[in-house]
Amino acid sequence: MGEAVNALPRSFYARPALTVARELLGRLLIHDSAEGTTSGRIVEAEAYHHDDPACHAFRGRTQRNEVMFGGPGYAYIYFTYGMHWCFNAVTGEEGVGEAVLLRAVEPVDGVDLMQQRRERELRVERLCSGPANLTKAFGLTGAQQSLDLTSSALRIEAGTPVEDLGVAVSRRVGVTAGADNLWRFYISASRSVSKR
DNA sequence: GCTTTGATGCACT
């Protein structure tokens, strides 16, 4: 609990969102909470490059997207559709405004806790399949806003990077602006990917 | 201020 020696360093995030999104696959997302620890292997991520109309930071700094400009390696968590939380890792240099949306992980530790939080879903491979499913199973809300992913209760460790051959690319889910960009990456063999 | 939209998930057909 609380150990961050294996967490990916800030330099990992201080690169373009496109690069970081692909390289986050296979990594380990960990959240230590009062209820216990949950962790999972990242199997799906989308890049939101600063020069992209679909990116929350595209039109400049606002109260909502402030964290995206605060430097790489921090958690950007936002509320959407009136009921869902989504979790991003801020990427690029400070002041740029871009991030990677984590869309799905394969549960590793804390499966019982995830099932309690989800209440509904019983199949393990689907507990964190989808950006809002993931945040619910991990207990992530605005309370974790801007936590340091390199050294806090919410962090990402090295895990096992995937071979290029195991990575599939597609359009991002639910995006209208910049829809043609193939900026969604996922591990094609994983049962936990949210959409095919 | 007032309206529109959305990086969704789920129930239902």
Place this chain on the structure above:
DNA sequence: GTGCATCAAAGCG
């Protein structure tokens, strides 16, 4: 495959 719940932030004027 389709429709809906539900509301904060952005966009507009």
